[in-house]
Amino acid sequence: MELTIRSSTPEDAEIVAALGREFVEYLCSLGDPDPRSLTAEDYLRDGFGEQAAFSGLIAELNGQAVGYLLYHQGYDVDRGGRILYVIDLFVREGARRHGAGRALMEAAAEICHRLGGRELFWSVYAPNTMAQVFYERLGAKYTKDLKFMHWLVATH
Numbered sequence: 001m002e003l004t005i006r007s008s009t010p011e012d013a014e015i016v017a018a019l020g021r022e023f024v025e026y027l028c029s030l031g032d033p034d035p036r037s038l039t040a041e042d043y044l045r046d047g048f049g050e051q052a053a054f055s056g057l058i059a060e061l062n063g064q065a066v067g068y069l070l071y072h073q074g075y076d077v078d079r080g081g082r083i084l085y086v087i088d089l090f091v092r093e094g095a096r097r098h099g100a101g102r103a104l105m106e107a108a109a110e111i112c113h114r115l116g117g118r119e120l121f122w123s124v125y126a127p128n129t130m131a132q133v134f135y136e137r138l139g140a141k142y143t144k145d146l147k148f149m150h151w152l153v154a155t156h
Helices: 010-029 040-047 100-114 129-138
Strands: 003-007 055-061 064-076 081-091 119-121
Touching: 003 100, 010 040, 010 055, 010 064, 010 081, 055 100, 064 100, 064 119, 081 100, 100 119, 100 129
Parallel strands: 081 119
Antiparallel strands: 003 055, 055 064, 064 081
């Protein structure tokens, strides 16, 4: 099987949206009460242009898109510099265990390094033990001294 990782393009809008819907189904099966994903319109509006909110990578096995990783740049004063935040990582069930997830994360790590960053950060839905085992096998560590919070800001 031939595995390739490439930067996502506007032409990937429909496949990223379809993969995102599969990810939502998976999260629902784990009990996530309100998972969400990008629509093709969201992907095009927010992922491209002068003020793109994120960038992405596509994993292809034998020329077929089987996974994606979305990320954005950040900065962490406590960590001493630039970071890359992984927003979403998903590989289709039938394509797992072929190296696509690892290759996507390694490509993200290379992008982080190229941009002057030192670390990747991401969050994992607590019941997603399969993802946790995958990340631990990569050598990832838990950030035990932080708790993620969010504040819904109403739009006007």
